[in-house]
Amino acid sequence: MSETRALVEIDSVSKRFTPSVSLGERVAAWLGSPIDTRTVHAVDAVSFDIRNGEVLGLVGESGCGKSTLGRVIAGIHPPSNGSAMIDGLAVMGSGSKPLKTTTRIQMVFQDPFASLDPRVRIGETISEGPLAHHLVSKVDARAYVTRWLLAVGLPAEAADRFPHQFSGGQRQRVAIARALAMQPDVLVCDEPVASLDVSIQAQIINLFLKLRRELGLTMLFISHDLGVVRHISDRVAIMYLGRIVELGPTPAIFANPRHPYTRALLDSVPKLVTGSDELVTFKPIQGELPSPLSPPSGCHFHLRCPFVQARCSTEPPQLDGRHHAVSCHFPLSDGE
Amino acid sequence: MSSRLLEVSGLTTRFETRSGALNAVEDVSFSVSEGEIVGLVGESGSGKSVTGFSILGLIDPPGRIVSGSVKLNGRELVGLSHADLRSVRGREIAMVFQDPSATLNPVLTIGTQMRLAIAAHESMSKAAATHRCIDVLTIVGIPDAARRIEAYPHQFSGGMRQRVAIAIALLNRPRLIICDEPTTALDVSIQAQILTEMKSLAARLGTAMIWISHDLATVSSVASRLLVMYAGRLIETGPIAAVLRQPHHPYTRGLLNSLPGFAKPGQDLVQIPGAMPSLVNLPVGCSFRPRCTHAQDDCTLLPAFATDGARAFRCHHPLDLPVPASEARP
Numbered sequence: 191m192s193e194t195r196a197l198v199e200i201d202s203v204s205k206r207f208t209p210s211v212s213l214g215e216r217v218a219a220w221l222g223s224p225i226d227t228r229t230v231h232a233v234d235a236v237s238f239d240i241r242n243g244e245v246l247g248l249v250g251e252s253g254c255g256k257s258t259l260g261r262v263i264a265g266i267h268p269p270s271n272g273s274a275m276i277d278g279l280a281v282m283g284s285g286s287k288p289l290k291t292t293t294r295i296q297m298v299f300q301d302p303f304a305s306l307d308p309r310v311r312i313g314e315t316i317s318e319g320p321l322a323h324h325l326v327s328k329v330d331a332r333a334y335v336t337r338w339l340l341a342v343g344l345p346a347e348a349a350d351r352f353p354h355q356f357s358g359g360q361r362q363r364v365a366i367a368r369a370l371a372m373q374p375d376v377l378v379c380d381e382p383v384a385s386l387d388v389s390i391q392a393q394i395i396n397l398f399l400k401l402r403r404e405l406g407l408t409m410l411f412i413s414h415d416l417g418v419v420r421h422i423s424d425r426v427a428i429m430y431l432g433r434i435v436e437l438g439p440t441p442a443i444f445a446n447p448r449h450p451y452t453r454a455l456l457d458s459v460p461k462l463v464t465g466s467d468e469l470v471t472f473k474p475i476q477g478e479l480p481s482p483l484s485p486p487s488g489c490h491f492h493l494r495c496p497f498v499q500a501r502c503s504t505e506p507p508q509l510d511g512r513h514h515a516v517s518c519h520f521p522l523s524d525g526e
Numbered sequence: 527m528s529s530r531l532l533e534v535s536g537l538t539t540r541f542e543t544r545s546g547a548l549n550a551v552e553d554v555s556f557s558v559s560e561g562e563i564v565g566l567v568g569e570s571g572s573g574k575s576v577t578g579f580s581i582l583g584l585i586d587p588p589g590r591i592v593s594g595s596v597k598l599n600g601r602e603l604v605g606l607s608h609a610d611l612r613s614v615r616g617r618e619i620a621m622v623f624q625d626p627s628a629t630l631n632p633v634l635t636i637g638t639q640m641r642l643a644i645a646a647h648e649s650m651s652k653a654a655a656t657h658r659c660i661d662v663l664t665i666v667g668i669p670d671a672a673r674r675i676e677a678y679p680h681q682f683s684g685g686m687r688q689r690v691a692i693a694i695a696l697l698n699r700p701r702l703i704i705c706d707e708p709t710t711a712l713d714v715s716i717q718a719q720i721l722t723e724m725k726s727l728a729a730r731l732g733t734a735m736i737w738i739s740h741d742l743a744t745v746s747s748v749a750s751r752l753l754v755m756y757a758g759r760l761i762e763t764g765p766i767a768a769v770l771r772q773p774h775h776p777y778t779r780g781l782l783n784s785l786p787g788f789a790k791p792g793q794d795l796v797q798i799p800g801a802m803p804s805l806v807n808l809p810v811g812c813s814f815r816p817r818c819t820h821a822q823d824d825c826t827l828l829p830a831f832a833t834d835g836a837r838a839f840r841c842h843h844p845l846d847l848p849v850p851a852s853e854a855r856p
Contacts, residue, residue, distance in 0.1 A: 251713040252684075357801055387569035387740065392784035392797040399794055414713065421786035421795070440791060458718035462787065463746040464771040474718040478683050 196239035197408050198263065198295075198376055203272035205233040205258050228483045232258040234432035235272065237509070240376070245402065245409045247423030247440065249416060249455075253479055255432040257380050260412045264297040264378045276376060293323055296369035300381035302361030306353040312339075312364050313349030319372045338367040341404075342397060359390035363397065370401070380412045391418070398422060416459050420444055428452045431482055431490040438514030448516040448523075451475075451491045489519065497522075531701055531734050532558040532581070532619075537594035537604075539573075539580045548805035550576040550589070552758040555831075558702065561732040563725075565749030565766060567742060567781075571802050573758040574738045578704045581736075582619055583611045598702070617647045620695035624707040626687035630679040636663075636690055637675035643697050662693045667723055685716035692724070699731070706738045721748055742781060746770055754778050757803055757813035764837030774837065774844035777814045812841070820845070 207230045211219075232255040240246045250256045261267045263274045265281040274281045276294055299305040306315060316338060317331045326334040336346040342363040353361055362382060369377055379398075383391040395418065401407055413419050419426055420440055427437040428449065436449040447453040454475040477494045480486055486493050492502040501519050509517040539551040551573040558564050568574040579585055581596050583603060596603040598618060603611070615621075623629045631639055640659040644650065650658075656675065663671035666689040679687055688708060695703050705724070709717040725748055728735055739745045745752065745766070752766040754775065762775040773779045782788060783796035800817040803809055809816050811826035818825070820843045829842045 251715060359801065388742075388781055388784045389569060389798040390801065392795040395786065396794045396797055399792065416714070417786040421789065421791050455715060458714045460717070460721065460741070460743040460747040462743045462770055462782075462785070464767050474722055475715040478685060478716065479713070
């Protein structure tokens with residue numbers, strides 16, 4: 191059962207950000223002035239696996255910690271607690287020195303205007319990593335770059351051009367080629383199509399589907415767009431205020447959401463209305479996302495949850511279930 | 527049909543750039559009735575925002591409106607003096623922009639900004655103005671408005687800030703609000719709240735809206751009529767459900783097919799090949815021709831805007847016409 195082997199194991203990963211306190215502030219604090227040293231719990235004890243060859247979608251609203259989690263998995267941030275492992279090796283220890291395994295995970299970022307160096311030719315951008323890690327010799331670098339440019343649907347001549355000579359969609363192709371040239375086992379994509387127009391977005395989604403078929407890529411696909419995630423992912427994890435609230439196979443999550451937040455999120459998505467007498471009604475989630483500086487006690491969603499009960503405000507629920515896991519004391523039943 | 531509130535005809539807005547003159551908006555004609563919500567959809571560079579700005583005369587050099595007319599209740603807005611335009615903006619036509627943190631002044635309280643917006647058109651006592659501000663903030667769903675009015679923009683969340691921006695647009699009871707991607711920067715759960723609020727506002731106050739967006743699904747949940755733009759031109763218009771159910775223009779069809787919901791999960795999406803052409807160097811004839819799978823020789827001639835009942839499209843080879851237009855309307 192090679193396809194069900196866990197390639198990436200995330201074991202109770204937490205990431206906290208504490209503002210660094212300057213000397214001046216420390217003196218001020220010593221003199222009695224209040225200083226803000228509150229810690230942001232961006233990711234709170236998250237555990238899951240990504241199987242070999244699987245695409246796992248990670249969905250949540252802004253500030254829920256999905257990008258931070260992606261960066262911890264890619265080895266950009268060290269976790270505060272817990273570990274992210276690839277093939278049994280830690281991507282990054284809790285120290286700050288990244289281990290060699292990080293080259294096995296590559297990342298594609300949201301904004302291809304910000305993630306490509308404007309003064310470096312595309313060919314150099316793509317070959318820099320592979321050269322540094324001796325994946326390719328200097329002599330073969332040119333051919334190597336061409337191979338990856340063609341793989342993402344760009345002409346070989348693109349290697350001599352600069353990022354500003356490309357449109358947003360083409361730049362995102364370059365960013366994908368750069369990540370793939372490192373021959374990673376895992377690709378972490380953080381909102382890779384969010385900044386693209388619909389028609390270009392479809393082209394890039396198709397590119398991901400093609401690369402996945404051809405290279406057997408394992409992907410963590412982070413997005414706020416439920417439609418895109420539904421299309422591309424095998425399983426979906428829903429994140430709310432630093433915690434995974436639901437995780438399961440894509441069809442199950444969309445057909446039978448069991449966490450009230452997942453249900454509310456799905457109800458909030460505008461659907462294409464094509465019946466002339468259809469009345470569009472949303473059931474918007476009440477209230478707003480609480481601040482991650484002071485998350486509500488118990489279940490983080492209890493303040494906005496229509497099914498809240500006394501227990502929810504005191505006792506944080508655990509993510510429970512093997513196939514379709516949900517973190518809720520009173521999960522919605524199937525088909526309800 | 528209720529009366530025509532806004533009548534745009536033959537609107538062309540040109541920008542002189544270093545690489546040449548380009549028409550960001552070319553020969554755009556449409557109308558908006560009282561209380562109607564019209565969706566204006568297109569990709570980046572299609573001219574949808576410039577259309578909105580042109581209606582309000584918010585085009586600065588090197589751009590200018592070179593031809594066409596914009597009539598509000600029969601009154602021509604193109605060519606009005608700055609002072610006259612200022613009396614229209616905010617009072618008769620208001621605008622809500624995409625990014626509320628960029629449109630609100632960070633160093634003034636919400637109340638001060640709102641009172642300034644009232645003072646621009648009407649003189650009233652501070653107490654009366656404050657009273658109206660609180661009323662409007664309550665309408666857009668800001669809890670505890672009487673206290674929040676003294677807060678600064680940074681003390682509001684993104685969704686609340688957009689509600690404040692909408693409240694400012696409502697202050698002077700405009701007949702028309704132009705909403706330029708008002709929910710694009712917001713999370714889906716907040717977007718759903720704002721969409722619900724805007725729809726009920728339009729229904730309660732009878733305010734007409736032009737809802738500019740790149741997101742067909744969002745537009746389809748608020749608007750009753752759809753305008754689709756491509757490379758500066760309107761290419762298809764009609765009742766929104768009918769257009770989305772059976773688009774006549776291949777570009778509209780392509781946009782719909784590009785949506786992830788239209789293919790089975792995991793299968794390739796039907797993509798439109800290529801990218802939007804540069805406005806400086808548009809293809810001859812139909813601008814969509816190089817990307818169109820239905821293109822034929824005659825597409826090198828610019829198609830006229832053909833109407834078929836409530837629907838209209840700019841295409842020589844429209845898709846899925848029930849009966850040839852010539853036979854249906856002798």
